[in-house]
Every structure is written in C-alpha cells, then in structure tokens.
Amino acid sequence: EHDGHTAVLVAIDGKVVGMLAIADEIKPTAPLTIYALQSLGLRTILLTGDNVKTARAIASQVGIKTVYA
Numbered sequence: 701e702h703d704g705h706t707a708v709l710v711a712i713d714g715k716v717v718g719m720l721a722i723a724d725e726i727k728p729t730a731p732l733t734i735y736a737l738q739s740l741g742l743r744t745i746l747l748t749g750d751n752v753k754t755a756r757a758i759a760s761q762v763g764i765k766t767v768y769a
Contacts, residue, residue: 704757706750726761734763 710718755769
C-alpha cells in the first residue's frame with residue numbers, strides 16, 4: 701500500500717490462501733501536469749474511494765499534498 705498498491709486477500713472456504721497486489725499505472729506525464737496546474741495557482745487534491753495508504757502513495761508520486769480517501 702505504501703508503494704501505491706492495493707492488497708487483496710484470496711480465501712478458499714474462509715481460509716486465506718494468497719494475496720494479490722493491484723496497482724493502477726501512473727501516466728508519465730501526470731507529475732508535470734499536476735505541477736503545471738499548481739503553477740497556475742490551482743489547488744490540486746486527490747479524491748478517491750481507494751484506501752488511504754494507497755492514495756497517499758499515489759499522491760506523493762504526482763506531487764499532490766491533499767488526499768481524501
């Protein structure tokens with residue numbers, strides 16, 4: 701989660717048998733785009749239904765300081 705992945709546990713008959721790490725790819729242009737918006741005086745935030753650790757990791761990668769998850 702600290703790297704921007706969401707952990708998903710896999711269970712069979714109620715017993716955990718594995719874990720998956722799921723991540724969205726951040727577009728290479730995202731940090732520059734966020735910087736450009738901030739340079740125009742715009743406030744940038746990340747609003748997501750994802751978990752807070754993942755959201756904060758993604759936000760830090762693109763230069764967003766305010767996260768609502």
